[in-house]
Amino acid sequence: MSAIDWFVVAVYAIIVIGIGIAASRRQSNTDEYFRGSRQLPWWAVGFSIIATSFSAASLLGGPGEGYNHGFLYLQLQLGDLIGYGLVILLFVPFFVRLNLTTAYEYLEKRFDGKTRSLGSLCFLLFVIARLGGLLYAASLVVATVTGLPLYMAIFLVGIVSIIYTVAGGITAVVWTDVLQFGMIFIGLAAGIGTVLSGVSGGWGELWQAAGEGGKLAMVNLSWEPTSIRSLPTALLAYGILAFAVAGTNQQSVQRYVCCADVPSARKAILLGWFSGFVGVAATLMLGVLLFGFYSLNAGLPNDIKPDGILSYFIVNEVPPGASGLLVAAIFAAAMSSIDSALHSLATCMTVDFYQRYSPSEPTESQSLKVAQGLIVIWGILGIASAFYVASTGESLLPFLVTYTTMFLGPLLGIFLMGVLVPRVNATGAFYGTVTAVILLLVGSEIGWFNFPGIWRSAITAPVAVLLGLGISLLGQKPGERSLKGLTLWHEVSSD
Secondary structure, three states, X not given: OOHHHHHHHHHHHHHHHHHHHHHHOOOOOHHHHHHHHHOOOHHHHHHHHHHHHOOHHHHHHHHHHHHHHOOHHHHHHHHHHHHHHHHHHHHHHHHHHOOOOOOOHHHHHHXXXXXXXXXXXXXXXXXXXXXXXXXXXXXXXXXXXXXXXHHHHHHHHHHHHHHXXXXXXXXXXXXXXXXXXXXXXXXXXXXXXXXXXXXXXXXXXXHHHHHHOOOOOOOOOOOOOOOOOOHHHHHHHHHHHHHHHHHHOHHHHHHHOOOOOHHHHHHHHHHHHHHHHHHHHHXXXXXXXXXXXXXXXXXXXXXXXXXXXXXXXXXXXXXXXHHHHHHHHHHHHHHHHHHHHHHHHHHHHHHHHHHHHOOOOOOHHHHHHHHHHHHHHHHHHHHHHHHHHHHHOOOOHHHHHHHHHHHHHHHHHHHHHHHHOOOOOHHHHHHHHHHXXXXXXXXXXXXXXXXXXXXXXXXXHHHHHHHHHHHHOOOOOOOHHHOOOOOOOOOOOOO
């Protein structure tokens, strides 16, 4: 990287930290720190929703996907729309109207304290397992394109994320997410501009080469349960997975409850989906154009993996200045996922465990200090985890795919029991979910369940609901206090 590239990256990092410091001046209570006092504009929340899920892996994997398979991955955005639509219809009214801080507070209102703790624990296990992988994957790419040692890249990305997240709370996270998502598009524009200028025929020549290579198809109607590039799989399996992630994941729910009211939350979600659609389309477009570029010029080396195509292009083709923008975009994609993971971890542990089980009610100052301390602790543990992976070369991917997805289906099942099935009581919700998790973990180990990972949520969520209902039928019906305003059939008001 040239001096101007480093200057671009440094300016970006300074702005991000500056946002955190500016937001910290308003941090006087936990409501501001966790929810921005519900005064954040819906459009900022909308961009933050998609920036949270748009990680460095998304920015790097998108061009690789487009290079190898064209636009077929875009079908998953239809599954996302189904997932977000179900969240808007079923969950958002309860999250916002009940004035919640975490999604799992709903579970205590509807069921009891142990069910709330179980839901929060499922989320924590999901995020904790994911945090080290996010940091390592992002830092590996940063090290590749900047020439920094891997350990230095891990430390740099981790420390910057910790600093502004601790300082500014959710306000800093949301506003830096807006900046980061904008930075991602600027970087993609720089990459596309470089590709277009790399051939004499420009857009037309590249598009023709991509078409001849079969990269322009956008829909695959065939039934292929194991393929994410099949429309039925994208709609059914991925749609339910997206529903689980968007509806039960505190990283997403924390954004909804930052909105002033239900209509604002719904607009934020729809904006998040649309901006995500555009973002994914842009990364795939860059990959398709790169296919045309390398078809017309010297081809890629055989040892370049799909996720490494963009890094190879940056190092070998992108001029000074534009390289800095793309590297800053990778930083942005990395930190927008890491900051959200850190803040949501701290929020759940503070609200669902520290405040919930503290012998005496903590003061605002105590809760705020605990949340900030937890962000630092988990940030350091995430850095240590990434260091470990870097030193051993072991892959976290099999663990992440096998175990973290196990928690999303049962977690979705708990919320569906609460909102849709009034007959389910606290005992059924808790033990039905625990039984579902045990069955899935044990069954996967001994080979009972061989269905593809993307289908796990679509299968395990209804299993948890059926188990919960069956156990509940053996006991008493829930009282009115556990139902009024807490199920779809017992709403106290409507929009």
